[in-house]
Amino acid sequence: MKFIHIADVHLGMNPDRDKPWGKERAQTIRDSFAKVIEQAKVLNVDCLFISGDLFHHQPLLQDLKEVDTLFSTIPQVQVVLIAGSHDWIRPNSALLSFTWSSNVTYLMSEQVSSVYLERLNLEVHGFSYHAEEVTTPVLRELSAPKDSRIHVLLAYGSNNAQPFLESNKLTHTGFSYVALGQLHKHNLAPDFSYAYPGSLEPLNQTETGRHGMIVGEIDQRTGQIASLEFVPIAHTQYIPLVVHVTPATTNKELIARITDAIKARGTQNIYRFRLCGLRNPDSQFDLKALSSQFRIVEVVDESEPQYDFYQLFTEHPSDMTGFYIQAFPKEAPTPVEKKALYYGMEALLRTIDERSDS
Amino acid sequence: MRILDLHIDGFGKFHDFSLSFEQGFNVLYGGNEAGKSTLHAFLRCMFFGLTPHPGYTAEEDLYYKYMPWQTPSAYGGQLRVEKNGVIYRLERNFQIEHPTFEVFNETEGTQIHPDKQFLSFLLDGLTETLYDNTISIGQLKSVTETSMVSELRSYITHMDTTKNRALTITKAASYLKNRRKEFEQQLSPDAAHTYASLLTQIKETEAELSDPKYENQLPAYQELHTQIQSQLSAKQSERETLLQKIVKGRQALDHAQFSDEKSIRSCLENAQTTYEHYQELDTAYSKASRTILAAIMLVLSVLCGVGAAVLGFLSSRPLEPVQSGGAVVSVSTGVSHYTVWLICILSAVAVVFFALGLIFFMKQRSLKQELAVTQKLMQEIFSRYLGDASISEKAMNAFESRMAEFIRLNQVLERSEKSVKVQAADLASLQEKETTCNNMIQIQQKTQQELEQKLKQLADCKDQTESLQSVLAENERIQGEIGAIDLALETMTNLSFTMRDSFGLYLNKTTSDLLAKITGGIYDSIYVDDNLNLFLNTRMRRIPVEKAANGTTDQIYLALRLAIAKLIQTEGEPMPLILDDSFALYDDERLHTTLTWLQRAYPGQVLLFTRHQREAQVLNTQQTIIS
Secondary structure: OEEEEEOOOOEOOOOOOOOOOHHHHHHHHHHHHHHHHHHHHHOOOOEEEEEOOOEOOOOOHHHHHHHHHHHHOOOOOEEEEEOOOOOOOOOOOHHHHOOOOOOEEEOOOOOOEEEEEHHHOEEEEEOOOOOOOOOOOOOOOOOOOOOOOEEEEEEEOHHHHHHHHHHOOHHHHOOOEEEEEOOOOOEEOOOOOEEEOOOOOOOOOOOEOOOEEEEEEEOOOOOOEEEEEEEEOOOOOEEEEEEEEOOOOOHHHHHHHHHHHHHHHOOOOEEEEEEEEEEOOOOOOOOHHHHOOOOEEEEEEOOEEOOOHHHHHHHOOOOHHHHHHHHOOOOOOOHHHHHHHHHHHHHHHHOHHHHOOO | OEEEEEEEEEEOOEEEEEEEOOOOEEEEEOOOOOOHHHHHHHHHHHHHOOOOOOOOOOOOOHHHHOOOOOOOOOOEEEEEEEEOOEEEEEEEEOOOOOOEEEEEEOOOOEEEOOOHHHHHHHOOOOOHHHHHHOOEEOOOOOOOOHHHHHHHHHHHHOOOOOOOHHHOOHHHHHHHHHHHHHHHHHOOOOHHHHHHHHHHHHHHHHHHHOOHHHOOOHHHHHHHHHHHHHHHHHHHHHHHHHHHHHHHHHHHHHHOOOOOHHHHHHHHHHHHHHHHHHHHHHHHHHOOHHHHHHHHHHHHHHHHHHHHHHHHHHHOOOOOOOOOOOOOOOOOOOOOHHHHHHHHHHHHHHHHHHHHHHHHHHHHHHHHHHHHHHHHHHHHHHHHHOOOOOOOHHHHHHHHHHHHHHHHHHHHHHHHHHHHHHHHHHHHHHHHHHHHHHHHHHHHHHHHHHHHHHHHHHHHHHHHHHHHHHHHHHHHHHHHHHHHHHHHHHHHHHHHHHHHHOHHHHHHHHHHHHHHHHOOOOOOOEEEOOOOOEEEEOOOOEEEHHHOOHHHHHHHHHHHHHHHHHHHOOOOOOOOEEEEOOOOOOOHHHHHHHHHHHHHHOOOOEEEEEOOOHHHHHHOOOEEEOO
16 A cells, blocks of 8 residues: 655745745745656555644635645545644535545544545554644544554644654554644654655755655555655755855855855755854855845854954053953853944944054 | 162161162172061151051061060161152151151252152152052062952043043044944834734634534435435425326316215215115116006096997996986986996996096006116216216226215325425425525635635735744844844943043953063963953963963063053152062073063162072172172
8 A cells, every 4th residue: 555645835935025036936836846746656655644733724614625635636645634733624625515536535623533445455543633733632542443554643832743653652552553633844764664755845044955755655464664765846945054154254255155056956945144253353144135036044153253352452551542452251252242342343443543552 | 760779777687788879780699587578667767767566466567576675776777769869868767756857959958858759759659558469579469459449440540531532432433433333224124013913813813713603514404405405306206196096086076077075976876866766767667567557547437438339328228327327317207317328437437447547547647658778877977987888786886986986085085185284385485595504605605715815814914923023033143143233332342431430450461461571471461350360371271371371471470560660650760779689580581581671671779689699690780799
């Protein structure tokens, strides 16, 4: 029995909405979801499990129709899905009156319920969120019925799943596989008994690394996971890069280095740069020129001006400059103190003539 | 000021002792207990006096410590100094009973009133404390005595700092303010407000959407709709069947020309009556009696007629009048009277019988006619309702049961028609229900559409808050920069006030410069805080002076003392520097560096008391031996 497991697709989300590439990102999420459906066909899988947060907001009728249209293109694939904390089922949800294609099962109950797929001898269990948070221990002491069926559990929320995973040795619960959702970084259990596929596309700049789906296979005879692997699908990656600067680094050189780094890793990706090291106190880095060319979500300039405070104090022991240096703690200054020291130094050194007697 | 010479009448171990000093460096050598410190103390007491201290014990009190060993009455001496080219002689007797202090201007040969003003003039403003902590140097020690700190502070406070450009921050502050402005322009000022109002909007919309009116009841209504529809279609097909039945029945009745039960019953009754009549007629007609009776009557009439005729004939002959009956009675006068009567009676009877016979015959004939009519009627009835015209009891029974069927049919039809009417009402109510249900579904759909619009808005609001979060984070970052700039400005502004009265402003540079010279450039940076605590600046960190190596500490304090002395004595020949075994802890190299620098650089007189020979050697000078 081959399956694809995804979660946290967040259809309808607009990551980086205020950035020039924002519109494209929303479309990318839809495209990647369509790609998963396509892959379900290509890989000839039997099931598609979606462990919550397929939608970023409460889905509208139109959203359901769009998704169902996609599902209807893979009639041979049994789709089972549940609701997570973003698309939790409200009493006014359009889901409640929606009729899915025959190959789709939405496990809508807030208690664990199941669907038996006879052709596959597979019973898929799961529960949906009916609130933003679920605090009742829904999964406590849950175990699969002891019968000849293969049992798979769909669960959203690490606060639900984690105690369950920890307290129950999965082998004892009788589930062949626990398809989890909520964590946006993929995470496969060493014994393949459970997995978080992570978000399909990275959804904000903290979601670095590769994103995609999980493809697995359960041995029909033994009911054991035969294979499980993470397959990248995401079109875009958030890539954080640290750039070390020295007092010799010029703005031009920095721009060239960053340009090279981006080109080497792909211009479709979104970058976050952190500048570290010591810079020439007289130079300021201005990377605005790059923002129009590439997808740069943030540049954090943590580089520090290379001041020789010892030398400066020795030169200015009894004027504002020297006193200013002494006014800040030399050891373990807070970040604000450090910045204040740098700003003040810059100001004092640029206006040094007003304090010299000549 | 320069010290020329001294004469001790009695002070400690010294008695009638004189010593004169050179310009520049004077090395005064003496072994342990030779009296170096006593001489040092004598100099100090000549300037500032010596009186017993009420609170001190005899061991602690310098007055008793330096009381002359031999002649306690001669407790004191004289000191000659030169200041601005004028020689002054200071004479003191410390004896508690008759303390005296006299000052003479030897150059002019006058006596001077030894008031505070004179002393301040003579000592370049050095108070006792300042003297102790600057030019009069014993074992080098910290100069952070509280009294010293406050005296120095008061001194500094009275200095004119208006011309000190070191404090100017006008341009620096405006530079910082410009930087601040640049950052402020990068702020999105409305972000926080927008964010807050979006959150409120989201909260309100969510509250609104949780209203039960938006609950999705479509499944319930759709279920109800299905139920109603199935009920409706069942009812309708039932009605259809019934209607068809009714039509058929009605047709059957119409065909039989019945409109209602009454018409059937009247038909039945009519038939029954007819049939009865027919039967009666038939019975009557079929009875032979009447025909026979008519025949008999006719026969009797004939007989009577014949009898009358015979009698008439006979009466015309005498033997036969009796036998004639009839009309010839009058004619036969000879005929018996009775015979006439008989003939008449017989004729009458014959007429009566004839009439009777005629009547019977006529009656039979009319009966026959009536029977035929009735029979035809019955035949018509039977042939219409039974299809067979033959009249019989069986047929009549069949007719009756047929009529009974019609009656039942009619009753059934009436009932059906009634129930059709009820069904129509039921259907109407179901249809009404369906309409209501449809309306509800429409309302639900409309509500759902409305809901979806609101959900779209809500999603948009949430999206906006999500992107605003990054704006807010950026704002926060910028605020952090602005905060840092503010801190820089505040620090600078505060410094520009506090520095005015700070020791560092006056001492950091001088002390550092002096230290660099004393140490031959090994250390060149000192920071003096407002408690006169000293810190040695190194590349790595700021070291409190107590933590530096011993020799270094001494050098730093020497530098500070000289710096303070220099600060206070702004012009003229500086006060003599009195060093009392100050370099005991110095190694040779350090001593060499310090002394050669002092010799070269100190512009005033230096009195160096020592118990080592090495100072004189280092300085390559003569030393005065004290014994």
